[in-house]
Amino acid sequence: MQDKEKLVEMLELMYRIRFFEERAKKLYKAGMLSGNFLGALHSYIGEEAIAVGACSCLKKDDYVLSTHRGHGHFIAKGGDLKRMLAELQGKETGYSKGRGGSMHLFDLEIGFLGGNGVVGGGIPLAIGTAFSAQYRGSNQATICFFGDGATTQGTFHESLNIASLWKLPVIFICENNLYAVTTPADESISIPNVGERASAYGIPGKVIDGNDVLLVHRTVLEAVERARSGKGPTLIECKTYRWDPHCFVIPETRIKDEIENWKKKDPIPCFEKRLLVEKIISPEDIKRMKSEIINEIDKAEDFAKNSPFPNVESFQEEICAQ
Amino acid sequence: MRAIRYVDALNEAIREEMERDKNIFLIGEDIGPLGGSFGVYKGLFERFGARRVRQTPISESAIIGTAVGAAMTGLRPVAEIMYIDFITCGMDQVINQAAKLSFMSGDQVKIPLVIRTQQGPGTREAAQHSQNLEAWFVHTPGLKVVMPSSVYDAKGLLKSSIRDDSPVIFIEHRLLYFKKENVPEGEWLVPLGEAEIKRKGDDITVVATSLMVQKVLEVAEALSEEISMEVIDPRTLVPLDIEKIIASIKKTNKVLITHEAPVRGGVGGEILRQITEKAFDYLDAPPKVLGGANTPIPFSPCLEDACIPQKEDIIKTVKEMVR
Numbered sequence: 001m002q003d004k005e006k007l008v009e010m011l012e013l014m015y016r017i018r019f020f021e022e023r024a025k026k027l028y029k030a031g032m033l034s035g036n037f038l039g040a041l042h043s044y045i046g047e048e049a050i051a052v053g054a055c056s057c058l059k060k061d062d063y064v065l066s067t068h069r070g071h072g073h074f075i076a077k078g079g080d081l082k083r084m085l086a087e088l089q090g091k092e093t094g095y096s097k098g099r100g101g102s103m104h105l106f107d108l109e110i111g112f113l114g115g116n117g118v119v120g121g122g123i124p125l126a127i128g129t130a131f132s133a134q135y136r137g138s139n140q141a142t143i144c145f146f147g148d149g150a151t152t153q154g155t156f157h158e159s160l161n162i163a164s165l166w167k168l169p170v171i172f173i174c175e176n177n178l179y180a181v182t183t184p185a186d187e188s189i190s191i192p193n194v195g196e197r198a199s200a201y202g203i204p205g206k207v208i209d210g211n212d213v214l215l216v217h218r219t220v221l222e223a224v225e226r227a228r229s230g231k232g233p234t235l236i237e238c239k240t241y242r243w244d245p246h247c248f249v250i251p252e253t254r255i256k257d258e259i260e261n262w263k264k265k266d267p268i269p270c271f272e273k274r275l276l277v278e279k280i281i282s283p284e285d286i287k288r289m290k291s292e293i294i295n296e297i298d299k300a301e302d303f304a305k306n307s308p309f310p311n312v313e314s315f316q317e318e319i320c321a322q
Numbered sequence: 323m324r325a326i327r328y329v330d331a332l333n334e335a336i337r338e339e340m341e342r343d344k345n346i347f348l349i350g351e352d353i354g355p356l357g358g359s360f361g362v363y364k365g366l367f368e369r370f371g372a373r374r375v376r377q378t379p380i381s382e383s384a385i386i387g388t389a390v391g392a393a394m395t396g397l398r399p400v401a402e403i404m405y406i407d408f409i410t411c412g413m414d415q416v417i418n419q420a421a422k423l424s425f426m427s428g429d430q431v432k433i434p435l436v437i438r439t440q441q442g443p444g445t446r447e448a449a450q451h452s453q454n455l456e457a458w459f460v461h462t463p464g465l466k467v468v469m470p471s472s473v474y475d476a477k478g479l480l481k482s483s484i485r486d487d488s489p490v491i492f493i494e495h496r497l498l499y500f501k502k503e504n505v506p507e508g509e510w511l512v513p514l515g516e517a518e519i520k521r522k523g524d525d526i527t528v529v530a531t532s533l534m535v536q537k538v539l540e541v542a543e544a545l546s547e548e549i550s551m552e553v554i555d556p557r558t559l560v561p562l563d564i565e566k567i568i569a570s571i572k573k574t575n576k577v578l579i580t581h582e583a584p585v586r587g588g589v590g591g592e593i594l595r596q597i598t599e600k601a602f603d604y605l606d607a608p609p610k611v612l613g614g615a616n617t618p619i620p621f622s623p624c625l626e627d628a629c630i631p632q633k634e635d636i637i638k639t640v641k642e643m644v645r
Contacts, residue, residue, distance in 0.1 A: 063395070096428030106427040113394055114427065118418050124384045125419060128391015128399075135347065135373065135397060155414075158384035165379070319425075 004280045010056055010213055011275060011286075014048040014268050016293050017072045020081060021045045023297050024071065024088060024102075028248060038090065039101050043244040044072035046211075049267035050175050050238045051076035053216025054143055057224045063111045063129040063142040065122040068103045069175075069242070070115035073145055078110045081300040091307040098310045111140070119180075120146065120153030123172070127159045130170035130233075141227045142170040143220070149180030151194050160235065164201040167232035171223040174237045175210060181246045182253045195237035203233050210238025211267040241265070323504045328470075331477035331505065332362045332438075332494070336400065338509055339484045340370055343398060346484060349376040349385055350402030350438075359404050360440065360499055382412030386437065390420045393435040393489075400484060406441035406455050406493060420489040421464030432487040436480070440494040442533055442582060443630050449618035452626070454583035456531075459491040460559050460592065466490045466514060467559040471535035473503035475557055478512030486514060495533045515561035519570065523552035525644050526576040529567055529593060530555060534580050534631065541636045549644050559589055567593065568601045575606040576643055582630050585613030612639050 021043050028041045044051070047069075055064065055076035066073040074084060079095075087094025088102050096106055103117045113129060116122040126144030133140040150156055151174055163170050174194045178185050186192070198205025204226070206219050216238060223234035241262035245252045252259075275281045326334075340346045348363060348370075354377035357364035367375045378385050382403060389399035403409045409416060416437065424433050443452040459467045466488050470476040476494070483490040520535060521542050528551055530538040535555045542551040552570050556562055571577050577597060579590040590611035597609060615629040 065391075094428070096426055096430070099428055100426040104426045106423075106430055108427070108430040113391070113431070114423060116419075118414055121414055121418055124387020124415055125391035125394070127384055128388040128393070129395050130391075131376075131388055132392040132395040132397050135392070155383045155387065158379070158381035159387070161379060162381065162384050162388070 006056065007275055007280055008285070010052050010217070011268075011272055011281065012289055012293070013052045013056075013076050014213065014271065015290060017044060017048045017051065017075045018268060019293050019297055020075060021071060023301065024085070025244070025248070027089075027301070032248070038088070039103070040247040040249055041102055042069040042247045043242060044069055046243040046262065046266070047175055047177060047240045048072055049213035049271070050173065050210045050216055050240060053213040054171075054173055054220045056217055057221045058141065058143060061111055062140050063113055063126070063133070065113055065126040065129065065142065065144045066105070066115045067122060067145055067147060067150070068115060068117055068119070069147065070103070070105055070145070074105045074107070074112055074115070077112050079105065079107055079112065081296055082303040085300040085304040086307045089304045089307075090309060091304055092310045093303070093307040120150035120155040122146065123150065123155045123159040126170050127162055127168060130163065130168035131166065133169055134166070139228055140169070141224050143173060144170055145173050145175060147180065148174060148176040148178065148185045148189060148194060150174075151197065152180070152188055160197070160201045160203070160233070163233040164203045167230060169227035169230075170233045171220060171227060172233060172235045173220070174235065175240055176237050177240050177242045179246070179254070181250065193237060195235055198235040203235060205235045205237070207237045208239070210240035211265050213267055213271050323506060325502045325504050326473060327499065328473050328476050328494070328501050329360060329362050329499045331473045332480055333364060333366070335477045335480035335484070336363070337366060337369065339481055340366070340374065345396060346398045346400065347374045347376060347392070348400050348402065349378060349389055351378055351380055351385070351404055353377050353402055358402060360496065362402075362438075382408055383415050386412040386415035387419060389435050389437070390415060390423065390433060393433045394423065394431045398434045398484060400436045400438060403437060403439040405451050406439045407450050407453050409437070409439060409455070416459075416465070416491075417462050421462050424488070425464055433489045434487045435489045436483045436492050437489070438480075438492045438494065440496045440499070442495045442497055443619045443626055444497045444533075446621060446623055446626060448621040452619035454581065454614065456493055456559060457583055457587055457589050460589055464489065465560065468492045468514060468557070469532045469559060470494065470557065471498065471532050471555050473501065474505050474510075475512050475518070477505070478510050479514070479557060481509070482511050482514050490514075493532070497533050498536070501536075512557065514558045515563055516558070517554055517556045517563035517566040519552060519566070520555050521551065521553040523550035523574065525550045525574060526578060526640060527552045527554060527567065527570040527574045528640070529577065529579040531559070531581045531589070534582060537631070537633050538580060538636060541633050541640065545637065545640065549640060551640065556593070562593070562596070564593070564596045564600065568597065571597060571601050572604050575604055577605065577609045578612060578639060578643060579610070580612040580631055580636060582614050584616045585611055586616045588613045607643050610639060610643060612636065
């Protein structure tokens, strides 16, 4: 990739996701300790290269369908940290006025049509947005993210079959972090590589290192071009690993060595190193970048903290009375 | 006036709406050249082509999910589920997606979606092709539920449902499809949330849905010498026009509710709850719900008929209540 600005932006987005997730985790755990339990929080730490590599192939009006682990996708697609953190805290100023929370981030303006609390639940919706784009002749692509656990749901099969039949402009990105909650992928998926499932639908399938942001970007870009040119969908399996447990109410079941080994494959430092070696960015730039992100997250935290909760009376009057 | 069938009325509604709005498309199984398993879409594939009449594989989740995704992004899908029994295969998309995404997005998107389906016993198709499942959808906030009982209502309600910006579960009855009725020429709308008094009377209010409306009207005619029955069809269960029902009860002071669905957990119980909360003092006799038996529908004709309220059951119940 030649565009230096874009490379720097990708690094910045990866840090943004990482730091946001660290802060969200901290706030969530503090909330839990003080008895203020706010649902489940699914950390994206360790998988940043996929969201950033993939969403950097999209335009603002392209669609993304996400999952319960959707913060990274949302930030990579251009979500605003203030309204995002406010939503995570159940505040009126959140993207969904506090009705959705962490698993249901939603921003129509940037084509982000929702996280989803049901594993595999978003895949048929992506068929719908892709069909809609094709029907309207709009040339919009759809990226549908899901985990390895979703590939064992019936919706995966139904959707890939139709997407292939109708040559829909959709890219299926399986973030295979090797565990469906706590069940290892090799105990729930009958073949080693989900990407190979593509052959059953007559579409291209790729199996790639999901921690290599440039590889993800190149692979998805090719798939997006294919989608826009009317040739149909692609299935891309990105092998990756989440550093945290499935969510913070589920205890860790994986062995420590495995977690530590994967942390050595942290997608951020290896990309950063490359940008440094190629002199695309300087250590000072990185330092400044990090401090700006932290500063922005501080502001987002204040914004969320100082925002009002939704008005219960008006909710009851407007919504519940229907 | 002209006599047309319930299926023709549905067909006209869709044809007119599709001519009016190019963002409306149809999606479902066997809806191409066949025109749907019951012929509701006869001629539409020829008229509008494969782009707007999307025949799908047997994939209920994908049918409904595709419709929801399309509805969020500017289209107005009409999805057909061949038998309501099969909607179970796509239930996540109805309950967790269609019904909730507008709300969970903080109203950023609307879901102008109609899921058309048909239900009911009476054709000896056994327990997986004969259920009445409206209560499930009535119980799920975020959905509207429509059940037309007449040819006129079928057309007017379907057009209103297509124009509505919320997900609508539009439930037809298989035994009504070939019923003929005199209706006007041209277009008309029947608003959602407006019950209709199908027959005026003074002695008892009978609230009936779908095919039961026809049965109750026949009973009302047969008993007209001795009992004056007021027959009300809510037409839409969500939103429910409880005011019209209560106004009738204030006149008759008695109410019977009847539907084909199993009486346990049925819509009759919900209507009765609202009546007892709002009009208890006007009731001169214990209100009653006459519903289907709490059993899977059996195949054998004599058994199937025994599970569903028949005209004799209505006559017996009405007579007991108006003694």
